[in-house]
Amino acid sequence: MKIRSLMMAVAVAATGMTSALVTTSVQAQAKEQFFPVLPYRTGAYAPNGVPWGNAYVDYLKLINARDGGINGVKITYEECDTAYATDRGVECYERLKGKSQGAVFQPLSTGITFALTEKAPADKNPLITGGYGRSESSDGQVFKWNFPLQGTYWSGADIIMQHITKKEGGNIKGKKIALVYHDSPFGKEPIPLLQERAKIQGFDLQLLPVTAPGVEQKATWLQVRQARPDYVLLWGWGVMNSAALKEAVATGYPREKMYGVWWSAAEPDVKDVGEAAKGYNGLVATGEGGKVIADIKSVVHGKSKAQAPSKKSAPRSTTVAWSAPLWRWKVCAVRKSVLAKARS
Amino acid sequence: MFYRENGQFKTTYKADQQIFPITQDRIGVLLLIAFAFIGVPMLADEYMLRAILIPFLILSLAALGVNILVGYCGQISLGSGAFMAVGAYAAYNFFVRIDGMPLIVALLMGGFFATLVGMFFGIPSLRVKGLYLAVATLAAQFFCDWAFLRIKWFTNDSASGTASVADLQVFGMPINTPFEKYTFCLTFLVVFGLLAKNLVRGAIGREWMAIRDMDVAAAVIGIRPMYAKLSAFAVSSFIVGVAGALWAFVYLGSWEPAAFSVDRSFQLLFMVILGGMGSIMGSFFGAGFIVILPVIINHALPWLGDLVGIPVDTAVLTHAEQMIFGALIVWFLIVEPHGLAKLWSVGKQKLRLWPFPH
Numbered sequence: 200m201k202i203r204s205l206m207m208a209v210a211v212a213a214t215g216m217t218s219a220l221v222t223t224s225v226q227a228q229a230k231e232q233f234f235p236v237l238p239y240r241t242g243a244y245a246p247n248g249v250p251w252g253n254a255y256v257d258y259l260k261l262i263n264a265r266d267g268g269i270n271g272v273k274i275t276y277e278e279c280d281t282a283y284a285t286d287r288g289v290e291c292y293e294r295l296k297g298k299s300q301g302a303v304f305q306p307l308s309t310g311i312t313f314a315l316t317e318k319a320p321a322d323k324n325p326l327i328t329g330g331y332g333r334s335e336s337s338d339g340q341v342f343k344w345n346f347p348l349q350g351t352y353w354s355g356a357d358i359i360m361q362h363i364t365k366k367e368g369g370n371i372k373g374k375k376i377a378l379v380y381h382d383s384p385f386g387k388e389p390i391p392l393l394q395e396r397a398k399i400q401g402f403d404l405q406l407l408p409v410t411a412p413g414v415e416q417k418a419t420w421l422q423v424r425q426a427r428p429d430y431v432l433l434w435g436w437g438v439m440n441s442a443a444l445k446e447a448v449a450t451g452y453p454r455e456k457m458y459g460v461w462w463s464a465a466e467p468d469v470k471d472v473g474e475a476a477k478g479y480n481g482l483v484a485t486g487e488g489g490k491v492i493a494d495i496k497s498v499v500h501g502k503s504k505a506q507a508p509s510k511k512s513a514p515r516s517t518t519v520a521w522s523a524p525l526w527r528w529k530v531c532a533v534r535k536s537v538l539a540k541a542r543s
Numbered sequence: 544m545f546y547r548e549n550g551q552f553k554t555t556y557k558a559d560q561q562i563f564p565i566t567q568d569r570i571g572v573l574l575l576i577a578f579a580f581i582g583v584p585m586l587a588d589e590y591m592l593r594a595i596l597i598p599f600l601i602l603s604l605a606a607l608g609v610n611i612l613v614g615y616c617g618q619i620s621l622g623s624g625a626f627m628a629v630g631a632y633a634a635y636n637f638f639v640r641i642d643g644m645p646l647i648v649a650l651l652m653g654g655f656f657a658t659l660v661g662m663f664f665g666i667p668s669l670r671v672k673g674l675y676l677a678v679a680t681l682a683a684q685f686f687c688d689w690a691f692l693r694i695k696w697f698t699n700d701s702a703s704g705t706a707s708v709a710d711l712q713v714f715g716m717p718i719n720t721p722f723e724k725y726t727f728c729l730t731f732l733v734v735f736g737l738l739a740k741n742l743v744r745g746a747i748g749r750e751w752m753a754i755r756d757m758d759v760a761a762a763v764i765g766i767r768p769m770y771a772k773l774s775a776f777a778v779s780s781f782i783v784g785v786a787g788a789l790w791a792f793v794y795l796g797s798w799e800p801a802a803f804s805v806d807r808s809f810q811l812l813f814m815v816i817l818g819g820m821g822s823i824m825g826s827f828f829g830a831g832f833i834v835i836l837p838v839i840i841n842h843a844l845p846w847l848g849d850l851v852g853i854p855v856d857t858a859v860l861t862h863a864e865q866m867i868f869g870a871l872i873v874w875f876l877i878v879e880p881h882g883l884a885k886l887w888s889v890g891k892q893k894l895r896l897w898p899f900p901h
Binding site: 238240241245249252278279280282284285286289290293294297309310313314316317318321333382383384387388390391408410411 | 588589590593594598689692693702703704705707709719794795796797798799801802841856857858860861862
């Protein structure tokens with residue numbers, strides 16, 4: 200009798216526990232959304248990839264900690280290092296897409312975006328490209344699974360050209376404009392728009408490719424010195440930006456006439472250039488202000504769940520680009536912020 | 544006990560000269576191929592097929608090509624990535640520019656153009672050897688990197704410099720799902736593997752090996768060095784070119800020249816060194832090792848980290864991968880210069896005597 204009741208009790212407890220376990224795991228499964236994180240923490244572009252990856256993860260943590268997930272759906276994530284290489288990115292995609300249906304991919308590389316654009320529709324995985332990726336995708340009918348946020352390189356190039364036109368009093372006919380670009384899908388994106396604008400506005404467009412990663416730019420800047428363009432648009436990433444600014448100093452090209460896309464004004468690249476960056480202009484996405492960043496600092500960093508060390512806060516101008524609305528893109532002189540950073 | 548050729552008498556030259564003279568080997572390889580065609584697609588999931596097996600098959604094919612040049616003919620080449628790129632872009636141009644171009648013909652044309660480029664960059668091998676030749680083939684690498692990046696015609700004037708293909712099909716059958724892609728690559732690999740195996744054990748393969756072992760002696764006994772070296776470059780580049788076209792078309796789908804950078808050349812060379820120089824089998828071992836090891840590290844290190852309570856960072860994984868690779872390459876060069884294939888043949892030799900060693 201005793202044994203029997205004991206066994207009954209154990210059995211009941213066991214069933215109760217298993218059923219409880221089962222229900223929670225089912226609920227957990229139903230109420231989770233998987234976000235693959237594809238940063239580049241190694242390779243030539245790691246100085247930019249690391250803060251971005253940290254910020255992305257911090258934001259996902261913030262959503263979980265502050266809001267309890269997206270409408271109650273908890274976010275799960277896993278990282279895979281792409282090293283900014285297309286084939287590694289594809290491998291990461293294949294590795295992580297099986298984790299859940301409809302995983303939202305954000306590769307932070309235009310080259311990887313090109314490769315994934317072919318694959319995403321077949322797997323029904325949305326592809327978010329925040330401030331990079333394929334410019335054609337701003338028309339939703341072209342690539343139905345690509346979701347560009349905050350403008351594309353075409354809008355970036357257009358903003359800079361509008362600004363230059365305004366600065367020149369509305370007419371830039373006959374002016375010489377050089378595009379110094381990272382020789383990759385990223386750097387080549389603005390070319391069609393600029394060529395079209397060159398036709399309409401009658402300026403002379405000079406294309407100066409820089410082989411990735413862009414440490415060696417002497418030949419390019421020799422061409423700049425010879426051609427003496429009125430403006431230089433800089434479409435660089437990573438070490439290419441700091442190298443370009445230093446070469447501009449060496450060539451004696453005024454930095455006031457240099458305009459960079461948002462990635463070319465990324466803090467890790469221009470901050471340490473210091474004096475050489477003085478006068479350089481760049482598009483920026485958003486500053487350190489903003490509610491999201493304040494929340495990340497208080498909720499995520501405050502409770503030390505942060506991916507990044509809280510002292511050197513990760514989410515900075517370009518790193519949280521994906522959370523800022525389009526209208527915040529504006530041409531502004533980075534001079535002040537860069538110099539303030541350089542001094543501090 | 545089971546692996547023994549006792550009692551298998553060869554009564555004809557034909558029987559003595561077959562690829563696998565031992566019956567057990569023959570059955571084993573046939574079973575393996577049958578398993579690869581039938582068993583693997585049934586067992587492997589999509590991730591396994593797309594992220595591990597397809598790259599493994601294509602890189603095995605490329606390693607096979609490199610092995611013919613480096614392992615059999617002894618001509619060190621650092622231009623394999625370039626020949627892959629030539630194959631990929633030539634196939635792309637045929638595929639895109641000619642309407643109704645069959646996929647297989649396009650891929651083979653890619654191989655053909657890789658052959659031409661390979662032979663052209665193989666000309667220095669008639670004069671220079673060893674490290675100097677490695678540097679000369681490195682020129683092929685940098686030239687091709689430059690050409691495919693800067694000459695817009697090669698990428699069909701695409702604005703971004705990215706080449707991409709879609710809707711692949713062979714004889715009306717689409718090649719879209721991982722299973723179809725896997726079978727397609729496997730067919731290529733089996734056909735080319737058989738061709739390569741027959742080439743290297745024929746007259747031409749013996750010429751290559753004679754040149755590798757001592758080119759002066761080979762020339763003295765009547766082997767034409769030019770013919771032997773350039774034919775090795777041609778065959779090797781053809782296979783590497785087809786592998787490059789497959790890599791671009793089937794695995795990546797959309798690619799830029801960086802996919803065939805000098806890193807790829809090194810990777811292929813490492814496959815050959817680790818797998819075993821001068822061994823067809825070694826190409827497969829090398830490719831398998833280099834494709835699968837990172838995946839294993841990626842899965843094992845976080846698990847080990849959890850075990851001891853240290854969270855493993857993504858960056859640590861990538862760095863660990865490179866460090867382990869470096870260490871293994873040095874270790875292999877010192878301990879087993881003939882690579883994994885040598886270990887395999889030692890194992891087979893031991894198995895013949897097992898369980899009664901001398």
